[in-house]
């Protein structure tokens with residue numbers, strides 16, 4: 290683990306081009322820029338970026354482990370997501386407050402509880418699949434967005450009826466706008482009136498707050514609150530060690546955090562899964578056979594591999610609170626350290642023949658905790674990792690059960706940054722045909738249900 294030190298500062302080699310150009314390279318194509326620098330300077334280097342200032346980039350599993358296990362008295366989370374989501378969000382909390390909040394949030398997202406959410410996800414997948422056209426090419430990302438948004442809304446907010454529909458319409462534009470502005474300098478997040486970019490986000494946020502305070506009031510008056518399994522109900526009943534509940538404004542920020550963090554990330558991963566599978570016909574057949582036989586080993590390995598080769602979050606960052614020693618480097622106080630998830634995943638040392646999409650590398654061989662880091666790590670590791678994995682498994686299993694995917698020789702889709710998450714540039718194109726024998730809910734029934742609820 291990283292340790293406090295008084296040794297002289299020793300930083301990895303610095304990129305010798307002006308800060309503005311480094312910033313432009315980073316904004317235009319983070320992955321390409323970072324890969325090019327790593328090729329020239331090796332796995333660790335120092336950048337000088339407009340928002341972060343001087344930042345050390347690491348990707349070697351030993352250093353990633355050192356960083357993720359460094360005591361939180363010495364490092365904090367870096368980045369602007371807390372600013373966007375509010376002071377009551379897990380992303381904004383540090384030290385004891387962060388630890389205590391995580392303790393309250395872990396039970397609702399624990400592996401065992403996931404089983405109870407599977408039915409909701411499958412229902413949402415079937416509702417969406419009923420609308421898929423046969424025999425014509427279409428982008429799957431919008432569908433994946435609807436599936437993951439509806440699933441997270443139902444499991445997390447417990448909203449129903451008008452409140453559910455309003456949140457469903459309000460969240461995507463709010464999250465997309467905020468997510469683009471989150472990666473820009475602070476001036477982009479000032480409210481210059483209702484038509485300014487941040488002013489629009491603030492207007493949507495006020496509407497969100499009004500809906501959520503009504504949801505909280507309704508939940509408090511719900512005689513069946515104790516039996517509810519949605520995360521809002523669990524948060525309202527949770528108590529810190531001193532017996533105090535989470536304050537209402539913090540519940541609203543946290544709910545938004547879970548809805549925002551849990552929707553686009555999973556949807557873009559699903560669109561990448563479609564994009565990869567269409568280009569690997571033999572794998573597609575093996576997966577379909579496995580799903581038909583009730584297995585899941587290759588599917589799980591495929592999900593690991595999609596997340597390795599196309600991580601939708603390409604970096605996570607920490608900031609030093611004091612001078613620390615990390616491997617051979619000595620990093621000064623208030624210095625950013627970026628874990629490049631993309632670089633870590635592209636390492637041939639960690640993943641032989643890393644450029645090849647090869648799910649078999651993970652069959653019977655789960656990924657190493659510090660080489661495979663799509664969910665980050667340490668005390669700030671993604672809270673929703675088990676939820677996301679369950680959603681990915683249920684959605685892909687259902688897709689394979691219901692559809693045959695037409696394979697393609699088309700070039701890989703380019704990476705497209707949506708602000709925080711990276712999506713396939715053409716939206717994860719697919720051509721599907723309904724399989725003759727489907728298991729589970731008959732497609733016609735589901736199509737009917739979709740029309741009623743539309």
Ligand code: HEM
Nearest residue numbers: 550551554555602605663664665666669670671672673677
């Ligand atoms: C494929 C889907 C997902 C990916 C790739 C992903 C990725 C990440 C990453 C990289 C981090 C930063 C971790 C770090 O800094 O070490 C993170 C944090 C977080 N994620 Fe996720 N995430 C996903 C799904 C979800 C879901 C479904 C939820 C909630 C339902 C969620 C909630 C959170 C929260 C609350 C944090 C902040 C944790 C903290 O600071 O303590 N994420 N996620």
